Amino acid sequence: xxxxxxxxxxxxxxxxxxxxxxxxxxxxxxxxxxxxxxxxxxxxxxxxxxxxxxxxxxxxxxxxxxxxxxxxxxxxxxxxxxxxxxxxxxxxxxxxxxxxxxxxxxxxxxxxxxxxxxxxxxxxxxxxxxxxxxxxxxxxxxxxxxxxxxxxxxxxxxxxxxxxxxx
Numbered sequence: 001x002x003x004x005x006x007x008x009x010x011x012x013x014x015x016x017x018x019x020x021x022x023x024x025x026x027x028x029x030x031x032x033x034x035x036x037x038x039x040x041x042x043x044x045x046x047x048x049x050x051x052x053x054x055x056x057x058x059x060x061x062x063x064x065x066x067x068x069x070x071x072x073x074x075x076x077x078x079x080x081x082x083x084x085x086x087x088x089x090x091x092x093x094x095x096x097x098x099x100x101x102x103x104x105x106x107x108x109x110x111x112x113x114x115x116x117x118x119x120x121x122x123x124x125x126x127x128x129x130x131x132x133x134x135x136x137x138x139x140x141x142x143x144x145x146x147x148x149x150x151x152x153x154x155x156x157x158x159x160x161x162x163x164x165x166x167x
Contacts, residue, residue: 046162047110051090074162083160084150088143100140101126 046052056062056070072078073086093103104126109115133141133149141149150156 047113048090051093055086055089071162074160076161080151080157081147083157084147085143087150087156087160088146091146098140098142099146101130104129104141 052070053062054060056066056073058066073082088099091099091103091107093106094100099107105122108122108125108129109117130139130141133145135145135148136142
């Protein structure tokens with residue numbers, strides 16, 4: 001193999017991966033949610049965009065396989081158990097293997113797009129979620145408790161989707 005060809009192959013190998021920042025900048029529009037209130041076609045940024053990228057990348061770098069995996073999980077045809085598994089990983093902000101009170105508060109604040117919620121209201125909402133879903137009363141949701149709660153949520157499958165390339 002000549003030197004020029006070998007250099008070109010090495011350059012191609014480098015191109016098989018994209019950085020976390022490049023992915024967010026270039027493909028971030030696919031991590032947006034369409035508004036449902038006015039059907040204007042405008043989009044709002046997905047409040048979990050950073051977590052989605054973190055869960056699907058490896059060391060803040062995306063391979064083609066990572067992007068395909070993400071597209072598969074967020075497709076309409078993905079099975080519920082796969083969607084639930086990745087939702088759990090996305091919502092586990094502190095990555096301790098549980099969705100604890102801190103995680104729940106971050107989820108609530110992001111879903112409501114609010115940082116100015118009173119501490120009392122945030123605590124009440126968090127307590128309500130735990131009262132409904134925390135079966136062993138340890139103030140956190142294990143994967144099985146989260147799975148049980150999501151299985152009872154009729155909107156989960158429809159809301160845990162990203163529309164890639166107009167699909």
